Amino acid sequence: MKTILWAALTANGNYAQSSPENPPKPEALQDFAMQARAAGNFIVGRRTFAGMQDSTRVAQGEQSGAGNPFAGLDIVVLSQSVKEIPGVKVVESPQAALAYLQAKGHTTALLSGGADLHNTFLAQRLVDEVIFDIAPVFEGKGLNLLLDQDHYLYKDVQLLDCKPLGSGVVQLRYSLA
Template sequence: MKTILWATLTANGNYAQSSPEHPPKMEALGDFAAQARAMGNFIVGRRTFEGMQASGGNPFGEVDIVVVSQSVKDIPGVKVVESPQDALDYLQRKGHTTALLSGGADLHNTFLGQGLVDEVIFNVAPVMEGKGLNLLLDQDHYQYQDVQLLDCKPLGGGVIQLRYALGQE
């Protein structure tokens, strides 16, 4: 199964953090919703999913949502699994050939560290943040991985989307 990691980064390379004072860019959110509908699914961590619920509503329609959590076992309307591989296995059993990994940073880093990501979509927002989280290939060892640029396009509002295929080591 092909797995695509989707994330918004700041112009200075941090994993973008949003808050009520600094909400995510609408262009990036619109792109995520379009990607999720096109793939028919997305995988998300529990805390990120709770943040999505707090913002109200489900704009995704009939999209299969998989929440990865080791502490919560049941959330109405979504599938809850304990590991990244469980999420991919579930979506494959449902007939999906591509999985969209949507967040948060800890889950992204777990998928990357386990070598479960084939492509990344980075939406670079026109903001800079003094502190933030980073996306890591391996949290225990330094790694270097070539990537291949597949696409680059403006989404509007100063947001630029970069899409890369991860290289083979």
């Protein structure tokens, strides 16, 4: 199972946070939907999924809606506090998320965020590739993606691809293998 971490970053290197005042760039959102459809799935943290339910139609009963870019995808929500969410699979650990998707025949798992989820997978060395969509914005003190929350680590990674997505958004793709 290949695991790809997808993230929108700011131009000053933060893991971008979004809000109604500062929504994600449309080019990054379109790219995420494309990557998710290519994988056929995504794994998401409980807090980010709650935000997605507010802003998209992934809630119960709307998964098959024609305007829903996530219709038909296997969505796996990571949570220890919530046991069930209608229409998606809830699991308690990164390993359980990957095992679930593997058992369903997926060969790639897409990690969609947020910071907690990504940092959990990174810390457990469960990420094979990362896709960073870098938006032309600066943010103040914010979130970071880290290999280890407590120790300084340094690791060379291999650039696989680099391309503009439009409106100043640039995509970088790296192998962590």
